[in-house]
Amino acid sequence: MAEGITEPAGEADLSRAVRAGLAVGLATAAYGISFGALAVSSGLDVWQASFLSLVMFSGGSQFALIGILAAGGSGAGPAAVASAALLGTRNGLYGMRTSPIVGPGRWKRMAAAWVTIDESAAVALAQSSPRARRAGFWVTGMAVFIGWNLTTLVGALIGDALGDTSAYGLDAAAAAAFVGLIWPRLKRIQAGAVAVAAAVVATALTPVLMPGLPVLVAALVAVVVGALNWLGTPEKDEPARTSSSGVAG
């Protein structure tokens, strides 16, 4: 591993991907404590909080679900389910991008789909070589899965004792982590413009639509800009997009 300056470029790529994955896993795990605590304070028991982190395993959907249940109780069930699913559709979109990275094999692909979330997709797609992308995907997915589930359990168990998790700045930490994930993608004007427009749309719609929907409507910005290729490079310049998608630093 530690070969210093004689280290081949491929190994450097690989260790960078692994380090990024572990760092993201650590940061997300810290946030899992707040999910566990919030879930319990929303009326879920420890088993229910843990079930969500094990099976749903998608932070945005999980927070949306318990947020709506906390406000509306079981009567808000349909809205809570719809919000969680709508917020989870982006994982399906990530899956389209990470599917070629994972490669063939039914069980491997099922496991990969299970851990396909914002973090694993972002770390994987930010790497510059196929090997580093694969390593980044699995390390991040597994690190976040293990960390998120352990800290959900811990958070649920000690939630009452911990009190208000926002006092520890965990909500801000989660937003900052997403800033770090999007950062390498913003070098192109087109991506930067889409990011700003999507953020504005999501913010403007937050008071109007039910939780979960503003983020999905904001995604339409990408569909429109991407389909028309506004602010983009000419079509013939991008024949090999899946192997060099421009997200690498």
Next chain:
Amino acid sequence: MTLWQIIILASIACLLIKFAGYLVPPTLLHKPGPARIADLLTVALLAALIAVQTLGSGDAIVVDARVPAVLVAVVLFAIRVPFVLVVIAAALVAAGIRAL
């Protein structure tokens, strides 16, 4: 619906959506149009999530300690501070402001 029914239904829905993403033929993304849209979708969703997590509180827009914390994070990422340190710094800024 009972609480358990809500939790199981929502969890299975989210899991099926993940599986569906892996059933779409990857060749769809070999065309420049769909590939570009998929790329930009990730950017748009992450940006929208940042906005909602920084400013949203249920269905209200709230400007609080999260805003300076995220701005600090942006500056630190711009000067290439490592990921974990930035995330910790953002948490400390928010916690510090709230402790005042």
